[in-house]
Amino acid sequence: MTNTPTIARRTFLAGSALAAAYSGPGLAMAAPTAFEPPWTGGGTVVRAGGVISYRTIGPDTAEPVVLLHKVGAWLADWREVAPLLAARYRVVAIDLPGHGESVMCGPPPHVQTISESAAIVLAVLSELQVERFVVAGNSLGGVIGVQMAARWPERVRALILASVSLYEGQTRAELDMVEQDRDPQVWTEDWRPLPRTMEQVARFGTVNPAIETEQNASRARADRWVRPSERGVALTDTASTLKATKQPVQLIYADRGYYTKYIAIGREARPDATIVELAEAGSFVHQEKPAETAAAMLAFLDRLA
Template sequence: MSDGAGMRRRGFMTGAALLAAAPAMAEAAASRIEAPWTGGGDIPRAGGVIRYRTLGPSNGEPVLLLHKVGGWLADWRAVAPLLAARHRVIAMDLPGHGGSAMLGRPPHVQTVAESAALILASLSELGVNRFAVAGNSLGGIVGINLAARYPERVSRLILASVSLFAGQSREELDKVEADRDPAVWTADWRPKPRSMAQVSRFGTVNPVIEEEQNASRARADRWVRPSERGVALSNTEALLAKTTAPLLMIYADRGYYTRYVETGRRARPDATIVQVAGAGSFVHQEKPEDTARAMVAFLG
């Protein structure tokens, strides 16, 4: 499988047309993504449902895959088949993202702990009591919460380009929001489609991946910013230091997120650290073979 396998998809819209058509057009885009999943469903939870998809042997060690803020479980579709020979892969949409539809308007803040609790309850519904968890960005922060708060449930923790910072106070966050970027957000905090110039510093330099992310962000719509606020109010660095599960950190060799490699090393000196050349913040999408190779070696 080449690095771009599974990424070249037709029918994604960009620009103002995508925002105007969201969420209907983003839902249509999601339905056109070729996916490797062989199982899955929707798990009813208080306030909505959590969508999941599975791949691999039912008796394999469970590996939970969680996506970035504004992403969806399809972000992991190129990595999942490379894990599924030995593991039961479970990819989940985080609350308000992808097919995990929540009732009513989203809260001002969707805390990471709330999202982690919904994911954990969903796994319990599936009879999954102990599992490895891998997450990118927001998904990794949810994974850290799971590992720190429920160590008896998490066997291994894998972070793929995850921000590890001390967080902000609510007052600091409010000050930041006073300078809302009109190029990124509407007046009522709906995400606008982003250009490569906007994301290349911290995200990806692959336009196909960014085109898909515009679709997944449109699908999450008003849940994107509440989820970001939850991250901003979390002391992820301190929480990581409380984890005890074996830790793998996968980062790229460029981009905004590389600054967190040393933060992770300080918090968990025992961590296994892999840096993938030629990738950005979405290393699992840009370099799925390298990412899967590191994960398989770590999972053992």
Template sequence: MKQLVISLVLASVSLAPVPQAYAAPENAAITRSATATVFYRSATIDGVKVFYREAGPANGPVVLLLHGFPTSSHMFRNLIPLLADRYRVIAPDYPGFGQSDAPDHASFAYTFGHYADMIDALMDQIGAERYAMYVMDYGAPVGYRLALKQPERVTALIIQNGNAYDEGLRDFWDPIKAYWNEGTAERREALSGLVTLDTTKFQYTDGMSDLSRISPDNWVHDQALLDRPGNKGIQLDLFYDYRTNVPLYPEFQRFFREHRPPALIVWGKNDKIFPEEGAHPYLRDLPNAEFHILDTGHFALEDKLDEMAPLINDFLDREVARR
């Protein structure tokens, strides 16, 4: 089954070009200062330590960065200082990821709904009442669940390879969907290949335009955390619970249509986990979104930070800072 998983991961995806709603600057370069101090903090939520990175002025507009699988707030380590001259940046680790506690999955509910509740509680605890959200991978359902709970709090969306449409769940998801449909021990164990070093490295390297930009520290760091005793069970629980996000897609889409948050979509077109097909449907519900398809893969910030950071800062400066 491991060979099946890897072969599905490596399957080709047909990509269709689209016009961009907002043109990216040619030869975009990082121009903001990267000298901000980043603080490494934690808060206790329902008895569980939730770690988060924080930087920027305490009274600045808040930008909440929500990470994907199998990483943590570590994925934002280079972006945070580039936003923190003007914004209060908060990047938490979900329980079971990064530096947050990882309670035994037999006694703690590793679900996307639980994560949204805990991030909601964290933001209350640290006094962040309104925020723009950067959502990626797992961060999308966590963030969109937050938006359903507290729609008035969301000032803007930055969407990077995070799905909210059926079109975005393609071949990579077939073994996971089989587990959703049957829920057997055999289907569960068949997903073990998704927490191995081969797949972790694949997520950082496949589809990248310049592999020399991708630090091997990424997959070494993430795999060390995946390999902690008990963590495999946590991740398999989350693969199974992801099925609960799909019925919420219409509600996520209704939130987009009804609240029309300013949105910036920056999507790695070569991602086989959340492929480009999942990016275009956002324009049905967010027709004014600024839309950029980049020649990169899943963890686009590792490859295209020099293009993405100016786009993000420009977007936030226009849509958030001046409000």
């Protein structure tokens, strides 16, 4: 596992300045002249509401594979999988709204809905002239991917879900009730994320302390956007939405932890799905087992060719 990436302060400030300078949607920004490994391309795109950051690797003429990260994360989560896919595909990794180097104007909403995030991602891809693609997502990124596949099937050729919560959703009243029991070890009173220990994430997260250290850094970076994004997931019936998809689907999960229960839900929603279970991993399989995850993805995509 590579070390936690350092996000340069000047890059963040540049993104903030760009957001202030460009208020109109649809303006592609100039790409930086250099990129941190393994990325070989990228830049930012201005959409209504903010600036979205992306990175690329692989031939521009190859079929696109879009990588979306988990809640409270950043596109660097995919840095070890991306080069393994890039020999055959054009890989596009995106920082979701309010995450990583994607800078949104103004304070975050109480709820960042999945449909809003999906629409923003699709708009960015349209700017990049990526009209039809394979989407692979972990956690929040997978929920967004399911939404895109169901609502815009002409854009999504195939769907890969890596440790995704296939939740049936709850009402706003139910969510408000749950939030009355805010965990003071995880959230401040105004819902800013606090660093988490390995003991706190053992039930649902990673088994690798280095990954959790990075997760704490990326959650701090997303800051007030973490909880609104989680609320968006909680209010979405992803299980039913997955059932409505028609594209080929691959489910990649670990053999342990909280997320394993979604394997059965995914199988029920899409009996034809390709299911892969990776041994000795937690919920962030693409970070804990990048070579195995990439191999599974490539084998699935090969069958679609």
